[in-house]
Amino acid sequence: MSVLVGASSRVVVQGLTGREGSFHARQCMEYGTKVVAGVTPGRGGQKHEGVPVFNTVAEAVSKTGCDVSLVFVPPPAAADAVLEAADAGVRLVVCITEGIPAADMVRVRPFVASKGARLIGPNCPGIITPGQCKVGIMPGYIHKPGSVGVVSRSGTLTYEAVAQLTRRGIGQSTCIGIGGDPIIGTTFQDALALFHADAETRAIVLIGEIGGGMEEEAAAYAKATVKKPIVAFIAGQTAPPGRRMGHAGAIIAGGKGTAADKMAALAAAGATVLKTPAEIGETVERLLGATGGGR
Amino acid sequence: MKIHEYQAKLLLRGHGIDVPKGDVAFSPREAAAQAASLGGRVVLKAQVHAGGRGKGGGIKVAADAVEAAALAEKMIGMTLVTPQTGAVGKKVRRLLVEETLEIARELYLGITLDRGRGCPVVMACAEGGMDIEEVAAKDPGAILVEPIDPLLGLRPFQARKIAYFLGLEGDQVARGVALVSALGRMYEAIDASLVEINPLVVTKSGLLVALDAKMTFDDNALYRHPRIRELRDPDEEEPLEVEASAHSLNYIKLEGSVGCMVNGAGLAMATMDIIHHVGGAPANFLDVGGGASAEQVAAAFRILVADPNVKAVLINIFGGILRVDVLARGLIEAVHTVGVKVPIVVRLEGTNVEEGKRLIAEAKLNVTVGDGMLDAAKKVVALAQAGGR
Numbered sequence: 001m002s003v004l005v006g007a008s009s010r011v012v013v014q015g016l017t018g019r020e021g022s023f024h025a026r027q028c029m030e031y032g033t034k035v036v037a038g039v040t041p042g043r044g045g046q047k048h049e050g051v052p053v054f055n056t057v058a059e060a061v062s063k064t065g066c067d068v069s070l071v072f073v074p075p076p077a078a079a080d081a082v083l084e085a086a087d088a089g090v091r092l093v094v095c096i097t098e099g100i101p102a103a104d105m106v107r108v109r110p111f112v113a114s115k116g117a118r119l120i121g122p123n124c125p126g127i128i129t130p131g132q133c134k135v136g137i138m139p140g141y142i143h144k145p146g147s148v149g150v151v152s153r154s155g156t157l158t159y160e161a162v163a164q165l166t167r168r169g170i171g172q173s174t175c176i177g178i179g180g181d182p183i184i185g186t187t188f189q190d191a192l193a194l195f196h197a198d199a200e201t202r203a204i205v206l207i208g209e210i211g212g213g214m215e216e217e218a219a220a221y222a223k224a225t226v227k228k229p230i231v232a233f234i235a236g237q238t239a240p241p242g243r244r245m246g247h248a249g250a251i252i253a254g255g256k257g258t259a260a261d262k263m264a265a266l267a268a269a270g271a272t273v274l275k276t277p278a279e280i281g282e283t284v285e286r287l288l289g290a291t292g293g294g295r
Numbered sequence: 296m297k298i299h300e301y302q303a304k305l306l307l308r309g310h311g312i313d314v315p316k317g318d319v320a321f322s323p324r325e326a327a328a329q330a331a332s333l334g335g336r337v338v339l340k341a342q343v344h345a346g347g348r349g350k351g352g353g354i355k356v357a358a359d360a361v362e363a364a365a366l367a368e369k370m371i372g373m374t375l376v377t378p379q380t381g382a383v384g385k386k387v388r389r390l391l392v393e394e395t396l397e398i399a400r401e402l403y404l405g406i407t408l409d410r411g412r413g414c415p416v417v418m419a420c421a422e423g424g425m426d427i428e429e430v431a432a433k434d435p436g437a438i439l440v441e442p443i444d445p446l447l448g449l450r451p452f453q454a455r456k457i458a459y460f461l462g463l464e465g466d467q468v469a470r471g472v473a474l475v476s477a478l479g480r481m482y483e484a485i486d487a488s489l490v491e492i493n494p495l496v497v498t499k500s501g502l503l504v505a506l507d508a509k510m511t512f513d514d515n516a517l518y519r520h521p522r523i524r525e526l527r528d529p530d531e532e533e534p535l536e537v538e539a540s541a542h543s544l545n546y547i548k549l550e551g552s553v554g555c556m557v558n559g560a561g562l563a564m565a566t567m568d569i570i571h572h573v574g575g576a577p578a579n580f581l582d583v584g585g586g587a588s589a590e591q592v593a594a595a596f597r598i599l600v601a602d603p604n605v606k607a608v609l610i611n612i613f614g615g616i617l618r619v620d621v622l623a624r625g626l627i628e629a630v631h632t633v634g635v636k637v638p639i640v641v642r643l644e645g646t647n648v649e650e651g652k653r654l655i656a657e658a659k660l661n662v663t664v665g666d667g668m669l670d671a672a673k674k675v676v677a678l679a680q681a682g683g684r
Contacts, residue, residue: 075515075518076518076519099515100515101486101513101515101516101519102408102486102488102513102515102516103483103486103513103516106408106413106414106415106445107445107446109413109445110413110445110446125615137585137615137616138615139614139615139616139645139646142645152561153561154559154560154561154562154565155559155561155562155585155615156557156558156559156561156562156585156613156615157559157561157562157565158561159613159615159645160562160565160613160644160668163613163644163645180560180561182408182410183408183410183413207561209560209561209564210564211410212410212411213410213411214410214411217411233565235561235562235564235565235568236564236567236568237568237571238564238567238568238570238571238577239564239567239580240547240549242379243547243580244514245545245547245560245563245564245580246545246559246560246561246563246564246580246582247560247561248513248514248515249410250560250561250564254427254428254431255428259568275568275572276565276568276569276572276668276669277565277569277668278569278667278668278669
């Protein structure tokens with residue numbers, strides 16, 4: 001019914017006592033997420049938003065059995081927070097923080113992998129399994145439980161796609177915001193592999209953007225492996241080369257990372273590639289109808 | 296963030312990498328003085344944030360101080376058009392005045408972040424002075440790509456491999472190894488996203504000198520490099536973009552007539568795309584971010600309509616963290632204070648959307664409401680085309 005997070009996920013919020021951390025931890029709990037711990041060094045032993053606060057992630061893990069971390073730590077300390085979570089045995093680390101130096105993430109990624117953990121983000125809206133567990137900053141009410149897996153480098157563009165699906169009565173298995181930075185923990189290919197293996201996911205929406213070669217890599221994987229219908233949109237078809245379009249990773253550099261290349265690769269892999277995001281909902285509806293429903 | 300060639304060369308010199316003797320000049324008088332102190336024959340290089348300067352007349356050789364002054368007189372203040380500046384070109388305000396060298400060979404050496412590998416890579420090519428992307432496309436085998444292990448750093452064996460690949464001989468090998476190692480340390484120390492020496496020259500006396508240098512820095516890391524932050528040259532940036540960054544807004548000026556204000560980078564790019572799709576052209580990219588305040592919305596609006604090309608404005612908001620009613624209040628205030636003359640189309644969705652729509656209706660602004668992205672794009676493009684006539 002879902003990938004990575006579900007009703008049994010136990011979440012620790014790193015940076016719980018900060019403004020962002022407090023606000024979004026409360027929103028997650030209101031959605032039904034089991035937020036069982038917070039970590040703020042120096043605030044151990046206190047309670048915040050009704051949640052016990054610990055000085056270290058290791059202590060939070062041993063006292064509460066948390067297995068998913070949601071990171072709201074500011075950029076200069078965020079990479080260290082991710083390392084701490086992975087080191088403490090948290091299996092899934094979701095890093096919302098925007099503005100982490102790329103060099104920090106270059107070192108974080110192999111360490112997280114060496115601990116057998118998975119990182120989502122950074123610079124992402126997080127992950128949600130509708131009706132069960134929201135680990136992120138997305139508006140929960142636009143989602144609906146169902147069978148479409150959504151994976152995206154963008155925040156609000158994902159909300160746009162999800163809202164279109166929900167309005168048509170089409171629910172989502174899990175929605176993963178993988179983040180807009182050049183170096184991120186979970187790639188499109190990783191997400192496709194998860195959705196491919198998930199029996200309840202019947203179709204996949206992939207929302208990419210200019211920059212890097214992750215969409216092309218995912219297309220090659222999809223062509224070889226994924227049999228579920230994929231609907232894809234790539235943002236930045238009209239973006240000028242050499243300019244960073246808001247996201248640190250959204251840049252066409254040296255003629256590489258264009259939307260045209262990504263759209264061609266995905267189309268060649270059998271995905272239905274859209275020119276505008278306005279057609280995502282209707283296209284998924286049509287494809288699901290063709291394969292025998294799936295609401 | 297980008298910096299000028301002369302600034303990049305100062306950084307290289309600080310890390311023990313040889314560069315030609317020379318200095319920046321802001322006037323013909325300074326250029327002449329530097330030529331005199333360098334012994335007469337010098338090269339004058341226009342300092343703008345764009346490549347291909349030689350083709351546009353941005354690099355000249357002077358035989359002596361008098362000619363240096365005469366050339367500088369023409370070059371300072373000129374608008375340099377190169378394949379990378381676009382037709383508008385860039386105004387030249389500074390020159391680099393340098394000694395000329397006796398060159399035996401030209402090589403290429405660069406380090407950049409390889410997103411696919413998730414680590415920086417050294418790129419080396421025994422033929423320098425040309426566009427490395429063209430070489431990569433035509434003859435990928437001519438380029439050695441050496442990944443830098445994130446935990447180990449660039450190792451001496453890799454520096455040796457690169458030095459031999461570049462065809463260095465005799466004493467040059469040790470110099471090459473030292474230079475490659477220094478460049479690797481430097482890349483890490485300054486949080487660069489690109490350092491490029493093209494060409495790296497072998498002089499007739501066998502020395503390795505960085506004849507040209509280009510550097511780009513990771514904006515996310517600038518907070519820990521105050522001295523590099525000071526190298527920013529606002530003259531090289533679009534004035535509206537400078538103002539936008541002061542308000543923590545992501546704004547990029549484009550050529551079209553439809554001003555856009557959107558929350559979220561992906562949605563903002565998609566909004567540009569859909570405007571094109573229905574036959575219009577966006578005047579800008581503008582991402583107000585996830586948690587914009589009423590002040591930021593007002594500033595965004597001011598910047599948007601300050602562009603004289605803007606004939607109509609599209610506001611496309613999917614309220615998540617940014618509540619639609621908060622945006623609506625900021626928008627109403629902005630329209631009242633800024634006094635917008637062009638038609639506005641809004642497309643609102645998400646948290647508290649009904650309240651937001653009610654506020655805008657009550658404010659009786661000259662605003663058209665779009666039903667979905669496609670409808671809003673069609674409406675704004677029609678208005679922009681009507682206004683442009």
